[in-house]
Structure formats: C-alpha cells, structure tokens
Amino acid sequence: MRTHTCGELxxxxxxxxxxxxxxxxRRRDLGPLTFLDLRDRYGITQIVCDEQRAPEAHxxxxxxxxxxxxxVTGTVVRRVPETVNPKIATGEIEVVAERxxxxxxxxxxxxxxxxxRGSPPSEEVRLKYRYLDLRRPRLQRNLxxxxxxxxxVRQYFDRHGFLxxxxxxxxxxxxxxxxxxxxxxxxxxxxxxxxxxxPQLFKQLLMVAGFDRYFQIVRCFRDEDLRADRQPExxxxxxxxxxxxxxxxxxxxxxxxxxxxxxxxxxVVRPFPRLPFAEAIERYGTDKPDLRFGMELVDVSPxxxxxxxxxxxxxxxxxxxxxxxxxxxGAKYSRKRLDELAAVARRTGLSGLTWVKLxxxxxxSAPALGPARLxxxxxxxxxxxxxxVLIAAGPRTVVNQALGLLRVEIARREGLADGGQxxxxxxxxxxxxxxxxxxxxxxxxHHPFTSPRDEDVDRLETDPASVRAKAYDxxxxxxxxxxxxxxxxxRDVQQRVFRVIGLGEEEARQKFGFxxxxxxxxxxxxGGIALGFDRLIMLLAGETSxxxxxxxxxxxxxxxxxxxxxxxxxPAQLEELGLAIISRRGE
RNA sequence: GGGGCGGUAGUUCAGCAUGGUGUAGAACGCCGGCCUGUCACGUCGGAGGUCGCGGGUUCAAGUCCCGUCCGCCCCGCCA
Numbered sequence: 001m002r003t004h005t006c007g008e009l010x011x012x013x014x015x016x017x018x019x020x021x022x023x024x025x026r027r028r029d030l031g032p033l034t035f036l037d038l039r040d041r042y043g044i045t046q047i048v049c050d051e052q053r054a055p056e057a058h059x060x061x062x063x064x065x066x067x068x069x070x071x072v073t074g075t076v077v078r079r080v081p082e083t084v085n086p087k088i089a090t091g092e093i094e095v096v097a098e099r100x101x102x103x104x105x106x107x108x109x110x111x112x113x114x115x116x117r118g119s120p121p122s123e124e125v126r127l128k129y130r131y132l133d134l135r136r137p138r139l140q141r142n143l144x145x146x147x148x149x150x151x152x153v154r155q156y157f158d159r160h161g162f163l164x165x166x167x168x169x170x171x172x173x174x175x176x177x178x179x180x181x182x183x184x185x186x187x188x189x190x191x192x193x194x195x196x197x198x199p200q201l202f203k204q205l206l207m208v209a210g211f212d213r214y215f216q217i218v219r220c221f222r223d224e225d226l227r228a229d230r231q232p233e234x235x236x237x238x239x240x241x242x243x244x245x246x247x248x249x250x251x252x253x254x255x256x257x258x259x260x261x262x263x264x265x266x267x268v269v270r271p272f273p274r275l276p277f278a279e280a281i282e283r284y285g286t287d288k289p290d291l292r293f294g295m296e297l298v299d300v301s302p303x304x305x306x307x308x309x310x311x312x313x314x315x316x317x318x319x320x321x322x323x324x325x326x327x328x329x330g331a332k333y334s335r336k337r338l339d340e341l342a343a344v345a346r347r348t349g350l351s352g353l354t355w356v357k358l359x360x361x362x363x364x365s366a367p368a369l370g371p372a373r374l375x376x377x378x379x380x381x382x383x384x385x386x387x388x389v390l391i392a393a394g395p396r397t398v399v400n401q402a403l404g405l406l407r408v409e410i411a412r413r414e415g416l417a418d419g420g421q422x423x424x425x426x427x428x429x430x431x432x433x434x435x436x437x438x439x440x441x442x443x444x445x446h447h448p449f450t451s452p453r454d455e456d457v458d459r460l461e462t463d464p465a466s467v468r469a470k471a472y473d474x475x476x477x478x479x480x481x482x483x484x485x486x487x488x489x490x491r492d493v494q495q496r497v498f499r500v501i502g503l504g505e506e507e508a509r510q511k512f513g514f515x516x517x518x519x520x521x522x523x524x525x526x527g528g529i530a531l532g533f534d535r536l537i538m539l540l541a542g543e544t545s546x547x548x549x550x551x552x553x554x555x556x557x558x559x560x561x562x563x564x565x566x567x568x569x570x571p572a573q574l575e576e577l578g579l580a581i582i583s584r585r586g587e
Numbered sequence: 588g589g590g591g592c593g594g595u596a597g598u599u600c601a602g603c604a605u606g607g608u609g610u611a612g613a614a615c616g617c618c619g620g621c622c623u624g625u626c627a628c629g630u631c632g633g634a635g636g637u638c639g640c641g642g643g644u645u646c647a648a649g650u651c652c653c654g655u656c657c658g659c660c661c662c663g664c665c666a
Binding site for chain 2: 026028029030031032033034035037044046048050051052065066079080082083085087088091108109110111112114116117118119120121122123124125127175176177178179197198200222223224225226227228230347443444445446447448449450501545555556557559561
C-alpha cells in the first residue's frame with residue numbers, strides 16, 4: 001500500500017518507513033549505487049539503492065527503465081547538506097530502498113516525459129500519445145489550473161444563489177448559427193437529433209420556469225473549421241439571470257474573472273472599461289481590441305478635404321475615409337518590411353497603403369502629397385521624429401479592417417503586447433443585424449433572441465441596420481472570451497425579429513414554437529452571458545492554443561489521432577439507423 | 588473552399604537553393620561495459636533510416652517537376 005506521494009516527504013519524516021509508488025522518471029546508475037527519481041503528479045522523490053545494504057532492491061533498480069511503474073519500500077533519510085537538491089520540493093530527503101517491485105514495465109516512450117529538455121515533440125506525436133503527453137508538467141499544470149478554475153466558478157455562483165442545472169445534449173437542429181453536429185435516431189429512422197451549439201434556449205426556458213439564476217459549465221458543439229482557439233467541442237460557462245440589466249451582468253462577472261485571475265497570481269483592474277462597438281471599430285478596427293498597446297486609428301480625412309492625390313480623392317468622393325496609425329520607431333523599417341505590411345493590408349481588400357517615414361525630413365511612398373501635407377498628417381496621427389505613419393484610404397469598413405490588422409501585426413512583431421498584462425474590456429451596443437450579401441438577407445449579429453434596445457425597436461422594420469442590441473462581449477488582450485445579451489421576452493418582439501432575418505411565420509412556429517409559446521406564459525425579462533472556458537484557461541495559463549488546456553483535443557482537421565476518429569461504421573449500424581452512404585470522398 | 592509553413596533515425600533537427608561530397612549527419616534518447624553521492628551523473632563502445640506516399644524528369648533524385656496524404660497557422664466559416 002502506498003503510504004505517501006512522491007511530493008510529500010520532508011525532513012520531519014526522517015526515520016519513517018514508507019512505501020512510494022510511481023513512475024521511474026530517471027535512473028542514475030553509478031555501479032554499486034543506483035539512484036531512481038520516482039515521479040507521480042505530486043512530485044519527484046529520490047530513491048537510493050545500495051548494493052551493500054539491499055542487494056535485491058539494487059538488482060531490480062538496475063533493471064528498471066524510464067516510465068516503469070514501481071513500488072519502493074524504504075526509510076526516509078535526511079540528505080547531508082552537500083547532496084541536498086534545491087530544485088525539487090523533496091530535495092532535502094531521500095528514500096533508502098529496502099525493496100523495489102516492478103508493478104509494470106514500460107516501453108521506451110516516443111518522447112521524453114519532461115519539459116525544457118530539448119525541443120518539444122511535434123504536436124502530431126503528442127496527440128497520438130496523448131496519455132504520455134499528459135504526464136508532462138506543462139499539461140499537468142494546465143489541467144490542474146482548469147480544475148481549480150471550474151471549482152472556483154461553481155463556488156462563486158453557488159455563493160451568489162445560482163443553480164447549476166444540466167440541459168440535454170440530444171436536441172433539435174435549428175436554423176441560424178453554426179452548422180450542427182447531427183445524431184441519427186434508431187427509433188426514428190430518417191430523423192436526427194442535433195448536439196447543442198449552446199444551451200441558449202434551455203436557459204431561457206429555465207428563466208420562464210422561475211429558476212431566476214442559472215449557470216452551467218457545459219460542453220458545446222459546432223461543426224465549423226478549427227483554429228488555435230476553436231475546437232468542434234468546447235466548454236462554456238453559461239449564465240442566465242431573470243430581471244437582469246447589462247450592468248447587473250457586468251457586476252456579476254467582473255469579480256468572478258478577478259477571482260480566476262488570482263488563481264494565477266494576476267491582479268486585474270476593476271471595473272473593466274466599456275467600449276461601444278462603433279467606437280471600437282473606429283479606434284481599433286476590430287470588435288475585439290487588444291488594449292495592451294496604443295497605435296489607435298485616427299481619421300485624417302478632415303486634413304485632406306481638398307487633396308488632389310488620386311487614390312485619396314477617389315476614397316473621399318466615394319463616401320469613404322482616410323485613416324492612419326503612428327508606428328513608434330517605425331522610421332527605421334526597411335522597404336521589404338513596408339512591402340510586407342502593405343501585403344498584410346491588401347488581404348482585406350485595401351488597394352494601397354501609404355507610408356511616411358519621419359526621419360531627417362519625411363520620406364513617403366506618395367511624395368506627390370507634398371511636405372506640408374505629410375507634416376500635417378503626421379501631426380494628426382500623433383507621430384514624432386523616428387516614427388512611421390501608415391495611411392489607408394477607401395471604404396470605411398475596409399480601411400478599419402486593414403489598419404486594425406496592421407496594428408495587431410506590428411504589435412506582434414515588435415513585441416508590444418506585454419504577456420504579463422491582462423486588459424479586459426466590455427464591448428457594448430452591438431448592432432442587431434448585419435447584411436448577409438451572399439444570402440441577400442439580414443442576419444443576427446449576436447443571435448436572434450437578443451433584445452433590441454428599447455429606443456431602437458421602432459426601426460426594426462424600417463431601418464434594421466440602425467437597430468442596436470442589448471448585447472455585450474468580454475474581450476481580454478484581443479481575444480473574445482465571452483458574449484451575452486439581454487434577451488427578448490415578449491412574443492411579439494421575438495416574431496418581429498424573426499421576420500427581419502427572413503424567418504417566416506410558419507418556419508418560426510415549427511422551429512421555435514415552444515419558445516414563442518413559453519413567452520405567453522409569464523416570461524420574465526432576462527439576460528445572461530456565456531464565457532469561453534477553454535479560452536479563458538488558455539489565457540490564464542499563458543498558452544496560445546486551447547488544445548493545451550483540453551485533455552484530449554482534436555487536430556486542425558477535426559480528427560483525433562489517438563482514437564483515429566471519426567471513423568466508418570459497420571453496414572449493420574447504418575442499416576439499423578436507416579442510413580446509406582451515397583459517396584465517399586475520392587471515390 | 589483558398590493561402591502559407593512543415594514532414595529526413597525513437598525524438599528534435601541539419602542536409603535540398605546549385606542533383607553526384609566516400610556507407611545520409613548531429614544532438615538527445617536507446618542498448619552494452621566501467622564507475623559508491625548522483626540529481627540533465629560521468630566515461631568507453633554499439634545499434635538504429637520506406638528521406639510521408641505515388642508518379643515523372645535524369646546516366647544519377649532526400650535534393651528538380653506533378654499528384655496525394657498528414658500536422659500547424661491564417662482567410663472564408665464560427666448566431
């Protein structure tokens with residue numbers, strides 16, 4: 001029986017007879033004297049096997065290899081000062097083995113179970129042997145943090161009167177939003193369940209049911225392409241409150257976030273700043289701005305009303321805009337570097353980027369503007385000697401997007417984003433709808449259950465573009481970590497919103513009839529938020545991919561290299577479900 | 588669907604631009620010997636390769652061309 005873990009023994013245990021079990025982390029064979037580093041998730045303890053004192057134990061120790069699982073019985077002894085190892089918590093003691101038993105031998109692992117020894121193995125190998133990767137300190141640390149965070153979340157909401165209520169995983173496919181993962185039904189051949197993209201409708205119905213304060217740490221599924229911060233299944237902290245205002249949601253979430261940050265020793269500044277969507281776009285070119293650095297977008301159109309330079313003239317006459325950013329110390333940029341930046345900007349559809357170097361006299365890519373004009377532009381964006389000014393002209397959305405991208409790209413390459421800083425910001429007043437050019441219809445920016453702002457409701461039908469939503473996102477260091485809204489709780493408003501997004505009366509009744517019905521039985525005003533748990537843990541852990549905080553993640557092509565999933569199923573299974581495969585790729 | 592980077596020993600990589608450089612190298616790991624205070628032990632010796640896969644060009648392909656598969660990043664997509 002194990003008496004202690006490998007991270008537990010201290011000098012005060014000296015003299016105790018103990019039994020440890022764990023993995024052989026490393027073996028140092030000095031001939032008649034062999035040291036074993038025994039590891040479990042609590043730590044590492046040095047085992048000494050002496051041929052003189054315990055020949056049998058020593059013989060076994062000679063044979064063990066890395067990652068063997070062994071049991072060691074022996075005596076804890078205090079190390080003499082010269083042999084103390086300050087790098088490990090148990091470094092002041094060691095266990096002199098009397099008996100070593102191999103519980104299970106192990107093949108040589110495909111990569112070392114250690115961080116910081118050479119380059120890390122490729123992700124492909126790590127994912128194939130995920131159970132070995134998970135032995136490494138990095139993932140152990142991340143998953144322990146994830147557990148502590150989940151626990152803190154549950155305690156926090158419990159303390160504030162919230163109930164964690166589970167919602168179904170087998171639900172109904174609905175229009176709008178991401179692609180659903182669908183699950184065939186054996187009892188109803190030809191019919192399908194869908195896995196939830198979020199428990200959105202259920203939490204609203206729980207409000208109708210009077211539960212008043214709900215939360216859930218819940219798995220969600222979206223069948224879309226992956227990214228470093230997007231997996232097909234991911235975890236949300238889902239929250240909903242009755243009689244809520246946005247202010248109440250902010251006041252609820254901010255202290256929670258603060259607690260979670262304290263888990264990794266980070267202090268945050270409260271309250272988090274608020275930034276209306278429109279302002280975020282104008283100042284940062286994005287609705288998820290990274291506030292760790294400046295380089296804000298400045299509208300320089302007013303200084304160029306009478307400009308003759310053709311690209312600028314065209315932009316202004318076409319109802320567009322001309323904006324710039326100041327890059328500190330950018331005057332030293334090479335031509336190659338500037339060309340690369342222009343290429344980045346072009347990805348957004350921007351036709352051209354003007355640059356002005358403020359060295360000893362201005363050097364510009366558009367000398368036709370003249371020194372006086374360049375000087376004025378530089379002053380307008382707040383650039384000083386030694387800086388670089390980048391100017392984009394064109395349609396407002398393209399200009400904002402291009403400069404927003406450049407801002408982030410430059411900050412990344414210059415290392416302007418301090419990894420030790422956590423800058424939260426609430427983005428508020430999102431527009432309700434955006435025009436889907438490909439489908440020639442309006443679609444909900446957040447989701448169709450989001451309430452329009454009271455003063456904008458009248459324009460739902462006449463001017464959808466101008467309707468703002470009671471929606472908000474929480475952004476941390478340029479990453480969207482959550483979003484929510486005050487919901488619609490009246491049937492008539494909900495139906496009007498459905499109509500705007502082109503959801504017909506009949507279809508609305510068929511897909512969301514239960515919700516519309518529920519609204520007629522005394523639905524309280526309510527609202528909430530969903531936080532991306534994986535992303536939050538990723539940022540707390542200092543990682544750049546959520547795969548590093550998920551025990552068994554999928555590859556960028558949504559496969560599992562360990563399980564080799566997805567996989568084909570037997571003809572019998574298909575038969576039972578009433579399914580037939582029409583064609584397979586490549587056949 | 589599109590763009591970019593990568594795939595060579597168990598692992599991480601070099602070699603590829605300009606085809607021939609003796610048997611495709613290095614480090615770590617692995618195997619064996621020696622070593623009584625190591626803790627990234629040391630030391631001596633050794634084994635280990637479908638250069639992702641298929642086709643093509645060539646006297647000759649890890650290296651050039653075409654196709655394809657896999658991993659990673661980005662755009663589209665993700666209410």
